[in-house]
Every structure is written in structure tokens, then in C-alpha cells.
Amino acid sequence: MTKEHANWSPYDNNGGTCVAIAGADYCVVAADTRMSSGYNILTRDYSKITQLADKCAMASSGFQADVRALQKHLEARHLIYQHQHNKQMSTPAMAQLLSNTLYYKRFFPYYAFNVLGGLDGEGKGCVFTYDAVGSYERVGYSSQGSGSTLIMPFLDNQLKSPSPLLLPAKDAVTPLSESEALDLVKTCFASATERDIYTGDKLEIVVLNAKGTRREYMELRKD
Amino acid sequence: MFRNQYDTDVTTWSPAGRLFQVEYAMEAVKQGSAAIGLRSKTHVVLASVNKANSELSSHQKKIFKVDDHIGVAIAGLTADGRVLSRYMRSECINYSYSYESQLPVGRLVVQLADKAQVCTQRSWKRPYGVGLLVGGLDESGAHLYYNCPSGNYFEYQAFAIGSRSQAAKTYMERKFETFTEASRENLIKDALFALRETLQGEKLTSSICTVAVVGIGEAFHILDKETVQALINEFEIAGEEAPADETAPQDQDGDAQPAAADQGPADQGVAPMDM
Numbered sequence: 001m002t003k004e005h006a007n008w009s010p011y012d013n014n015g016g017t018c019v020a021i022a023g024a025d026y027c028v029v030a031a032d033t034r035m036s037s038g039y040n041i042l043t044r045d046y047s048k049i050t051q052l053a054d055k056c057a058m059a060s061s062g063f064q065a066d067v068r069a070l071q072k073h074l075e076a077r078h079l080i081y082q083h084q085h086n087k088q089m090s091t092p093a094m095a096q097l098l099s100n101t102l103y104y105k106r107f108f109p110y111y112a113f114n115v116l117g118g119l120d121g122e123g124k125g126c127v128f129t130y131d132a133v134g135s136y137e138r139v140g141y142s143s144q145g146s147g148s149t150l151i152m153p154f155l156d157n158q159l160k161s162p163s164p165l166l167l168p169a170k171d172a173v174t175p176l177s178e179s180e181a182l183d184l185v186k187t188c189f190a191s192a193t194e195r196d197i198y199t200g201d202k203l204e205i206v207v208l209n210a211k212g213t214r215r216e217y218m219e220l221r222k223d
Numbered sequence: 224m225f226r227n228q229y230d231t232d233v234t235t236w237s238p239a240g241r242l243f244q245v246e247y248a249m250e251a252v253k254q255g256s257a258a259i260g261l262r263s264k265t266h267v268v269l270a271s272v273n274k275a276n277s278e279l280s281s282h283q284k285k286i287f288k289v290d291d292h293i294g295v296a297i298a299g300l301t302a303d304g305r306v307l308s309r310y311m312r313s314e315c316i317n318y319s320y321s322y323e324s325q326l327p328v329g330r331l332v333v334q335l336a337d338k339a340q341v342c343t344q345r346s347w348k349r350p351y352g353v354g355l356l357v358g359g360l361d362e363s364g365a366h367l368y369y370n371c372p373s374g375n376y377f378e379y380q381a382f383a384i385g386s387r388s389q390a391a392k393t394y395m396e397r398k399f400e401t402f403t404e405a406s407r408e409n410l411i412k413d414a415l416f417a418l419r420e421t422l423q424g425e426k427l428t429s430s431i432c433t434v435a436v437v438g439i440g441e442a443f444h445i446l447d448k449e450t451v452q453a454l455i456n457e458f459e460i461a462g463e464e465a466p467a468d469e470t471a472p473q474d475q476d477g478d479a480q481p482a483a484a485d486q487g488p489a490d491q492g493v494a495p496m497d498m
Contacts, residue, residue, distance in 0.1 A: 076316050083288070083312050 011063050011111045012037055015198030016048055017147030018059035019185055020117035021155075022125030022140050022162075026178045026209035029117035030185045031059040031145075032193070032220060034201040044201035044222065051213060052078055056091045056118035057206045058098070061145030062132070063111035070110050073101060091118030095128040095136060102134030109133050113144035118208055125173050125208075139164055140174045147192035147199040154188060178209065186218055193220045234346045244350060245343050248372035251352035255298035257385035257421040258285060260356040261395065261414055262367040263405045266438035267358035269296040270414040272385075272421060273433050286435045290315035291442040292325050293359030294435050298385035299372075300352035307351060311335065328359035332368040332376045340374030354384045360437055383417065390420035407438060412458055415451075427455055 018031040031048040034041060049059045050071045058074070060067040077097060081089050089097070095116050102110055109132045116128040116136075129142035140162025143151040156163050162171045176184065185205060193200045203218040229235050230243030237243060258271040273282035286296045287308040295311065297304030314334055318326035335355065342348045355370040369384065370376045381399050383391035394417045402410065414434060419427040429451035437443035 072320055076320050079316050080312070083309075 010108075011066075013062060013111070013146075014042065014064040015146045016061040017143060017145035017151065017189070017192055017196065017199045018048060018061050018113070018115050019143040019151060019155075019188055020059065020115040020127040020129075020141065021159075021176070021181045021185060022117065022127040022173045023176055023178060023181055024125065024173055025119075025123055026181070026207060027057075027117040027119060027125035027127065028178070028181045028185055028205060028207050029057045029059050029115065030189065030203060030205040031061065032147075032189060032199045032201060033204055034199065035064060036198050039197075041201075047204055049204055049206050050075075051206070052094055052116075053088045053091070053118070054213075055208055056089070056094050056116065057208060057213070058114055058116045059144075059206075060112045060114045062113045066110040067112045070101065070112050070114075074098065077101075090121050091116065091126050091128075092120055092138075094118070095126075095138070098128075098130065099134040099136045102130065102132065106133050113148075115142050115144050117206075119210070123210060137164070138172060140172055143188070145199075147189075147196040150192045150196060151188045154191065155184075158184065178207065182207070182216070189218070189220060232346055233343055233348070233350060242343060245373045248350035248352050249354075252299040252354035252372065252384055253386065253388075255301070255353070255385045256283075256285070257383060257388050257391060257418065258296040258298045258354075258356055259381070259383040259388070259391050259395075259414060259417050259421075260296060260358050260367045260369075260379070261381040261399075261402055261410055261417070262358065262365045262379075263407075263410050264403050265365055266407050266410055266436060266441070267294075267360070267365050267367050268410050268414040268434065268436050269294055269356060269358050270418045270432060270434045271296050271298075272418060273431055282431075286433050286445055287312075288435075288443050288445070289331075289357075289359075290319075290325065292361065292437060293328055293331065293357065294437055294443040295358070296356040296435070298354050298356075298388075303351040303353040304355065307335065307338075307353065307355065310338065311357075325361060327361040327363070328357065328366045328368065329361070329363075331359075332357050332370055335370050336374050336376040339370065339372055342372075343374055356382060356384060358435075358437060359443070360439065365438070381417075383421070385421075387421040387423060390423070391417040394420045407436065407441075408454075411436065411446075411454060415455060415458070427459075428452065429455060 015036040016032050020029045033045050035043045035046040051057045052074055078089055114130040120126045127139050127142055128136050129139055130136045141155050141159055159174050162174050189203045200220045201222055203220050205216040207214050229237035233244035256272045256274050260269045269286055271285040275282040283301045288294050289311045315326045339351055342350045350372040357368045367379050368376050369382050381395040418432055429448040434451050435445040
């Protein structure tokens with residue numbers, strides 16, 4: 001009496017890794033640009049990061065079709081918010097919206113593992129990390145995706161004070177400067193690329209600070 | 224118009240083939256304060272007169288951003304206008320969600336017109352009491368449309384609605400042939416001149432009017448008070464003459480304060496109760 005199983009799954013995992021790190025006056029959101037399916041590479045140049053508001057960016061790994069649908073939904077909701085409130089959504093507001101959106105599909109989830117990064121109302125960096133159904137927490141740094149198991153313990157070791165493992169976290173942000181955070185992110189991805197087959201090709205980094213938003217790229221190993 | 228036995232509800236025809244309720248709704252538009260629109264090949268300017276009920280209250284919001292490429296100015300029952308703006312915004316958002324491109328203006332006005340028509344053929348509804356000047360840009364260029372409560376819509380080079388709009392229309396009829404090739408600055412100045420005509424001698428200041436622009440490479444936005452006042456000062460100092468077509472002395476950045484260069488987003492001075 002074995003249960004009959006579907007011969008088809010609505011989900012696929014396109015792999016990839018995302019990282020975000022918050023500082024006193026900046027936030028760094030990064031993700032690799034490899035999109036894969038099983039052992040195949042679908043493309044080496046796909047962005048997993050979207051800018052949701054002036055001071056808010058989201059990186060998502062998992063099933064990219066669901067990720068794209070989620071991004072479009074949030075963009076549309078943000079437009080409505082702007083029409084109603086005459087201003088951009090703050091990052092904590094967007095964080096709550098993302099959580100609610102994910103839980104709305106609690107029984108057919110978005111297969112998306114998100115990190116939201118941006119500047120809060122006071123201009124300080126903030127990072128929010130999520131599971132697929134909307135459970136979220138504000139943290140100083142986070143990683144999601146196929147390389148997160150390799151990156152997260154490394155970040156916990158390097159960034160002791162904002163670590164949520166040291167309950168309660170001493171700081172909500174890391175004490176790093178913007179350039180130190182960028183170097184750390186690049187190191188994380190270079191390392192994860194070595195051992196995680198789904199991570200590689202190119203690294204896209206989005207930096208949000210008081211001056212605005214800028215994008216940086218770094219080549220990663222392509223094997 | 225006078226009261227008669229055929230004007231009680233919108234689903235009753237008069238023997239002369241008129242729907243009086245619809246015509247009464249168009250009257251409501253004529254009673255509202257003026258709104259004007261003009262277009263060139265590359266830009267559309269919308270402007271409205273904003274009279275507050277009393278010194279203590281804020282003024283009604285009559286120009287709404289619908290999307291980056293479309294804005295609307297209303298005259299008549301502003302509450303109806305607000306609701307229709309919300310509908311238009313929603314349609315634009317849904318279209319970009321589905322097609323990842325901007326809703327063509329011509330499509331939006333048809334949807335709006337169809338929505339208005341429904342209210343002329345249901346016994347439990349009433350027509351919207353608001354006229355809309357929809358200005359926007361799409362692949363086929365700059366457009367200005369007027370949507371009536373009757374469900375009709377027309378495209379215009381320039382138009383004015385609301386009270387004393389005839390004065391603005393007369394001014395624009397004289398000048399409309401220059402609008403297609405006009406520069407952005409001259410188009411805005413013409414809008415201000417036309418608006419001034421509706422004030423019947425009252426002084427035009429940026430506190431009683433609102434001006435908004437959309438153009439190629441320029442998202443729809445309402446100009447801030449400083450910019451508008453600077454433009455008004457410029458042509459009032461220059462005398463009563465309407466601006467000539469040559470653009471040489473018209474460079475607004477030369478005269479105005481640094482604030483004039485800032486074509487920032489929606490009007491910061493709007494009181495919260497306006498929404």
C-alpha cells in the first residue's frame with residue numbers, strides 16, 4: 001500500500017548563493033550569476049538581485065521562476081504604496097511585506113530563499129533573512145542558497161559581534177567598513193565557488209549607501 | 224437646462240434622444256475649477272487651478288500621477304476623479320506586470336471610457352461627475368485625451384475644462400499651431416498663460432496652481448512651487464506678451480534659483496488631508 005507519487009514536480013532548484021552584510025551606513029547585497037538545473041548550467045549570466053526601492057535590494061536563490069514572480073509582485077505592491085503614501089517604502093516595511101507575501105502562499109510556497117538588504121529609516125544598514133514561507137529576522141549579515149552552508153559558518157566566525165548565535169546579538173550591524181565588507185563578500189564567494197558546484201561564473205554585488213546604489217562584478221571560477 | 228420628466232434616472236431617454244442625467248454630469252465638470260492640457264511632439268503639460276475653500280483649508284488635489292508615462296488632471300467631482308485615478312493606476316500596474324511594458328495611453332483611455340459608459344446604462348448607478356485630461360507618452364508619441372462622463376473620449380493638441388475654460392481655449396486656439404514643435408519651456412509657459420486666462424484678472428501665483436510635465440526621457444511629475452513661481456515671475460517681468468517661439472532667452476535655468484533645476488517628485492507642500 002505505497003502512496004502514489006506525482007511523476008512531475010512544480011519546482012526546480014536553479015542553485016546559486018546569496019549573501020548580504022549590513023554596516024553602519026551601507027549595505028552590501030551579493031549573489032552569483034550562475035543558473036543551473038541538475039548538473040547542467042542554464043546560463044552563466046543571470047541576476048538574482050532586484051532593487052525593490054531606492055534603499056532596498058533583495059537577492060533570492062532557489063527556483064528562479066518563483067523568484068521572478070515574487071520580484072514582480074513586490075515591485076507592483078511598491079508602486080501602489082508609492083501612489084498611496086507619496087514616498088518610497090522603507091526597508092523594514094518591505095521586509096514585513098515580503099514576509100506576508102511568502103506566508104500568503106504557505107500551502108504552495110514560493111521556492112525562494114531570500115535575503116533583503118538596505119538602509120533603515122535612520123540610514124543604518126539592515127539585512128533581513130527569510131525562509132521559503134516568510135519566517136524572518138533582522139540580522140547584521142546572512143547567506144542563503146546552495147553555498148550558504150559553506151559561507152554562513154565563515155561569516156559567524158569572522159563577524160562575532162553581530163552574530164545571532166551570541167544571544168542577544170551585540171550589534172545589529174557589523175563593525176566593518178564598506179570596503180572591508182566588499183572584500184569579505186568576495187572572499188566568501190571565491191571560497192564557496194571552490195566546493196559548491198552550483199556557485200560560480202560571476203559575482204554581482206549591489207552596494208546601497210547614502211550616495212545611492214552601485215553595482216560591482218567579479219569573475220568567479222567557471223567549473 | 225431645466226428640470227423635466229425625463230431626467231430622473233440615467234436609463235430614461237428623452238423624446239429628443241437625450242440622456243439628461245449624462246448631460247447633467249457634464250455640467251458638473253463645467254462647474255469644477257479649470258484644468259488645461261497641451262502637447263507638443265515630445266512633451267505633455269497639465270495644469271490646474273487649485274482654489275482652497277477657505278484660508279484655513281488645504282486645496283484639492285487635481286493632478287495625479289498614474290504611471291511614469293501618464294498623468295491626469297481632473298475637473299468636477301474630485302472624489303470621482305480620485306477613484307478613477309486609482310483605477311487607472313491599477314490598470315497600469317497590472318499591464319506592466321503582465322507585459323513588462325508600459326500601457327499605451329490610447330488603451331487606457333478606452334478602458335476609462337468604457338468604464339464611464341457602464342454608468343450611463345445601469346439604473347442603479349450614476350455617471351462619474353468628473354472630466355479627465357489624460358496626458359501621456361507611449362511608442363507612438365505624446366498624447367492628450369479628454370474623457371467625459373458620457374463615455375466619450377477625444378484626442379487633443381490642447382484643451383481646457385472646468386469653469387472659465389473657454390478663456391483658456393480661446394488663448395490656445397490662437398497659439399495651438401506652435402505647440403507641436405514647441406520646446407518644453409515654452410509649452411509650460413503657454414500652459415501658465417492659458418491658466419492665467421481662466422483667472423479673469425486675478426494674480427497667478429504658484430500657490431493657486433499646479434503644473435505637471437511628462438516627456439521623452441522625463442517621467443511624469445508635478446513641478447514644485449519654486450520652479451512654477453520662477454517661471455511665472457519670468458514672464459510677468461517680461462511683460463504681458465506671450466512668449467515668442469525662439470528659445471534663446473527662454474532658458475529657465477538662467478533666471479531661476481537652483482531649486483528650479485530640481486525637477487523632483489511629487490509636490491512636497493501637499494497637506495496630508497489631500498489624499
